[in-house]
Amino acid sequence: MKYLALIIMCFLSASIISLIGVFILLSLNLIGNADSDFRNLPYGIAIGVNFCLGLGTFPVFLNLNDRVRSNQMWSALSFFFLPIVFVFFTLLAMWDQPWPGILFCMPYLVILVVLFLRYRKRIKADNSRI
Template sequence: MKYFKIIVFCFLIASVLSLLGVFVLQSTGLIGKADSDFRNLPYGIAIGINFFFFLSSFTILLNLKEKVRDNNTYKAMSFFLLPAIFVVFLLLGSWNQPWPGILFCVPYFIVLFIFFLRSKNTTQGLL
């Protein structure tokens, strides 16, 4: 249950941070300047990207097996491999303007990295 909570908390915290980032960028006028039906599209894109990260993070549940949990390489791969592959596909899909896609990925990876370090420390008995 601990690893499923990590997945859900990563999704919720990263979604809130992404939505706050979109709100700040729209308030400053950097994105969504035109008055059209697509003004709120960045909010949907932020939630959609975080949802794909949520789905790709189910490999964290592999840490329930002792073989994966005890090996640091397998543990890191279970946390970061599929989300990193999704980032590569996102970069290839938006090759002419990659930075907006990357900015939507940063909060999820920061939260995921924090939970990775925390879970690594708790299995070693430090926390």
């Protein structure tokens, strides 16, 4: 249950940060300044990118296996491999302007790094008690 809570917390907090960023950029007329039906499209893109990153974090459930949880490299791969592959493909898709893709992905990755470090610290503390 703690892994599902990790994914949901990471998705929700990254989505809120991304939406605040999109709101600020739209308020400053840096993006979406054309008068069309697609003015609010960056909000949907921000949620969609975070949703795809959240789906890519589902291998974190591999940490239920003792072998994966005890090995720091396998644990890190279960947290980060698919989200980093998704970010790489997003950057390839936006090769002419990669910064929007980076800005949409960074909040999720930063929060995932923080949660991974907290997770590893807790695993280390649990192993030292034994």
